[in-house]
Amino acid sequence: MRYLALFIINIIVPITLIGQEVVVDPDDLANVLDGDWDTYSGDYSGQRYSNLDQVHKENVSDLTLAWTTELNFNIRRGNIDGTGIITKMGGEGRGDIDIRSGSIKGSILEVNGVLYVTAPDHVWAMDARDGSEIWHYHWETRGGTHIANRGVAIWNDSVIFETPDNYLVSLNAHTGEENWHSEIAPFELQYFSTMAPITIRDRVIVGTGNDLDQPGFLQAFDAETGTLVWRFYTVPMSEDDPGIETWPNLDAASHGGGNAWVPGVYDPETDLYIFGTGNPTPGYTGVARRGDNLFTCSLVAVNVTTGELEWYFQTSPHDTHDWDSAQTPILIDGVIDGKPRKLVSTAARNGFFFTVDRVTGEHILTKKYSRTANWESHVRETGEPEPNPDKEALIPGTLVSPVEGGVANWQPPAFNPEYGLFYTQENNGFNMLYLSDPDPRGSMGLGGKIRAEVGSIDSAFQAIDYRTGEAVWRHEWPGGGGVNAGVLTTSTGLVFTGDGRNNLVAFDGSDGNLLWHSRIGNISNAPQTYMVDGRQYLLVAVRERLFAYVMY
Amino acid sequence: MNIIVKVLQILLLSYGFPIAAQDTQPEIEIANPSAMFLQQQRALPPAEVIARGETLYQVNCRLCHGPDLRGGDQGGSNLLRSDVVLIDIAGESIGEVITEGRGSMPIFDNFSNEDIAAIAGYIHSIKFESEGQGSTPPVDYDLDILVGDAAAGERYFDRECATCHSVTGDLSGIATRIPNDYIMQNTWVAGGRRQAGRGGVQTTVIVTTQGGETVAGRLLRYDDFFVSLRTEDGTYQSFSRRGGSPQVDLDDPLYRHRELWSELRDSDIHDVTAYLETIK
Numbered sequence: 001m002r003y004l005a006l007f008i009i010n011i012i013v014p015i016t017l018i019g020q021e022v023v024v025d026p027d028d029l030a031n032v033l034d035g036d037w038d039t040y041s042g043d044y045s046g047q048r049y050s051n052l053d054q055v056h057k058e059n060v061s062d063l064t065l066a067w068t069t070e071l072n073f074n075i076r077r078g079n080i081d082g083t084g085i086i087t088k089m090g091g092e093g094r095g096d097i098d099i100r101s102g103s104i105k106g107s108i109l110e111v112n113g114v115l116y117v118t119a120p121d122h123v124w125a126m127d128a129r130d131g132s133e134i135w136h137y138h139w140e141t142r143g144g145t146h147i148a149n150r151g152v153a154i155w156n157d158s159v160i161f162e163t164p165d166n167y168l169v170s171l172n173a174h175t176g177e178e179n180w181h182s183e184i185a186p187f188e189l190q191y192f193s194t195m196a197p198i199t200i201r202d203r204v205i206v207g208t209g210n211d212l213d214q215p216g217f218l219q220a221f222d223a224e225t226g227t228l229v230w231r232f233y234t235v236p237m238s239e240d241d242p243g244i245e246t247w248p249n250l251d252a253a254s255h256g257g258g259n260a261w262v263p264g265v266y267d268p269e270t271d272l273y274i275f276g277t278g279n280p281t282p283g284y285t286g287v288a289r290r291g292d293n294l295f296t297c298s299l300v301a302v303n304v305t306t307g308e309l310e311w312y313f314q315t316s317p318h319d320t321h322d323w324d325s326a327q328t329p330i331l332i333d334g335v336i337d338g339k340p341r342k343l344v345s346t347a348a349r350n351g352f353f354f355t356v357d358r359v360t361g362e363h364i365l366t367k368k369y370s371r372t373a374n375w376e377s378h379v380r381e382t383g384e385p386e387p388n389p390d391k392e393a394l395i396p397g398t399l400v401s402p403v404e405g406g407v408a409n410w411q412p413p414a415f416n417p418e419y420g421l422f423y424t425q426e427n428n429g430f431n432m433l434y435l436s437d438p439d440p441r442g443s444m445g446l447g448g449k450i451r452a453e454v455g456s457i458d459s460a461f462q463a464i465d466y467r468t469g470e471a472v473w474r475h476e477w478p479g480g481g482g483v484n485a486g487v488l489t490t491s492t493g494l495v496f497t498g499d500g501r502n503n504l505v506a507f508d509g510s511d512g513n514l515l516w517h518s519r520i521g522n523i524s525n526a527p528q529t530y531m532v533d534g535r536q537y538l539l540v541a542v543r544e545r546l547f548a549y550v551m552y
Numbered sequence: 553m554n555i556i557v558k559v560l561q562i563l564l565l566s567y568g569f570p571i572a573a574q575d576t577q578p579e580i581e582i583a584n585p586s587a588m589f590l591q592q593q594r595a596l597p598p599a600e601v602i603a604r605g606e607t608l609y610q611v612n613c614r615l616c617h618g619p620d621l622r623g624g625d626q627g628g629s630n631l632l633r634s635d636v637v638l639i640d641i642a643g644e645s646i647g648e649v650i651t652e653g654r655g656s657m658p659i660f661d662n663f664s665n666e667d668i669a670a671i672a673g674y675i676h677s678i679k680f681e682s683e684g685q686g687s688t689p690p691v692d693y694d695l696d697i698l699v700g701d702a703a704a705g706e707r708y709f710d711r712e713c714a715t716c717h718s719v720t721g722d723l724s725g726i727a728t729r730i731p732n733d734y735i736m737q738n739t740w741v742a743g744g745r746r747q748a749g750r751g752g753v754q755t756t757v758i759v760t761t762q763g764g765e766t767v768a769g770r771l772l773r774y775d776d777f778f779v780s781l782r783t784e785d786g787t788y789q790s791f792s793r794r795g796g797s798p799q800v801d802l803d804d805p806l807y808r809h810r811e812l813w814s815e816l817r818d819s820d821i822h823d824v825t826a827y828l829e830t831i832k
Contacts, residue, residue, distance in 0.1 A: 097586055144589065146588075188638050212633055212638075390818065395697060396697040397734070434697065441623050444630070446687065447686065455810060457810035477776075502775075
């Protein structure tokens, strides 16, 4: 019962809105990233490599701030602020909870001059030319972990997003009116949902999070109706399921975590959705889940039509440090040993870089990209780093690198196919970890440990050769402190990211020379770019504020 | 697995999740709407009901599910992460398992509805105390982190630390000044009472301009484009940087600690902590 393939007969007649142009034809989502940014990574590849070329190495320093605007969280029930915006309301909550957690920590989609911006329980449509609000939607929540929202998906005329209390909501992209909402995970079991859905054909790929030892799963919903098509559990849910041999028993496996909370990538040629899974649970106490704990902390390829597992590669067997491997991987059409190969690479939270054959899952490369990661005893012949049990949380304390947030986290990396370079942050830091709950039954969730931050050293930004895992160039951040900032790269060889010292920066992607910076605060997402009215914009968020630069 | 069971499971799972079907779903009363999850939002029954439930639980359920509800020697499940408990409102789901059994759990037919509601209320009252990120309710162990060899720690200290530190100088009375063992260990490993690089110890800087002029002071802010400092007389100065110019030389007193983190063995840490604990 591992794979649930539900073929639900669609009896609802689609209603066509006459006179409204289709915002995004789902077939166009497979296109390369150019004028519009119409899915989480800009296109399905995860490369965040834009073909827009108005901004290049010679003129990047001429970028001008076109506009900046702060998100307006106010629930506007009448035209009191003079903008004409009345908040569209939805939700299953009682209206007595207002958890404002506003940072923009995901992708902003841009289509036909309209931006779709999210925070937990909120969606705004804005004019991409000047940041003016077009509509605002607010979801009245039942509660749940309001840590982030990673953005909307677009499908024809609808925008679709997840809520912290586990609903998938479809809105009319033109008006913000709700089309439908569907429950995607039980709030009662303390799931919470942040992922940006990914639309593929007529399906919406959906992921969820959980900290209470519940099983992780990926789901596909019908984009038109919101009905479930299939559900893929990332851990064994019956004695017959694959991977059960890597758990001591079914109770441990089916409480084993492995949540899918960051968007993956899609390969249309093989119809495979490839994503990273989260950490096993309980997170820090592995005593009652001895074994590799498949398919947690793995790269997993699932067939989008059937919802069945095609292949997996585990990037962190038996994790005991909360180091999810959920990072968005990147599809690379490359050359290995003189032969063209279809590849996928990921820079994992645990400090290791991996390249894998994306058709078969065959392991190609494992290379440590952190200078300080100290938790592994060796790398197995099959490519998985072997955890050193002496670096788990122990009663007298262990000095562990990286820190809980990892060498990288959800903030997406980028890849320039012309240079063959994979761009990622490298956060190097240490924690003292103590076991505070030595119970042989294991603790629960992320409990059972005491964690103390020690400090950071030699943190950097890297351009990694996907074939060797070696940094072709590496820029060490002044002072050595770490950075959490996503990455954008362009066909003109630029790389945009944050420096963790309140600057948005542009590198020459070939050699790591810094070309431009703007001190706007630490960026809370990845820079993005789009074209409107023949002009290229660079868009980035600093918590609740958007900054749009333009090349005039 | 036979196909009919499979189809049934698919149908059950296709609408919502494996939640027991109920004829009449009790209303849930919300007491703390701003709590994150339902288990902390919900109102609890009166204290006397919970106390009665506790007694019933500890007599009838404890052997299998444990005194702390986290599972016991007889193989009972951990109730604090159990679907049945998490979806239960007022004993309707928990009661179904009590009266009908489930898996290896036998049927209990000796409880009244009030008994079941009291047991459920007690279980919910424990779940209510759970901490964030899925943690258990607080557990209290008397754990001793002082496992190191103080003599070996002293040898390590003399070899690696004595260049900058002295147990009769800057570290005199350290164990008295920092009575908590954990904080003591974290503090010396990090290199100060406050975290390294966050103002606990001051980094000094020398900026050398292209003309060869040098300005020295306490480092304020430093990135690839800018450096600022305060000189000894309190003057604020800042410089734009481009391509590594002007030259910036930092003197970070904690740099040796930062390097040490990659070299320190955990046994060295425990030994040195044991030694420093003798410096009263």
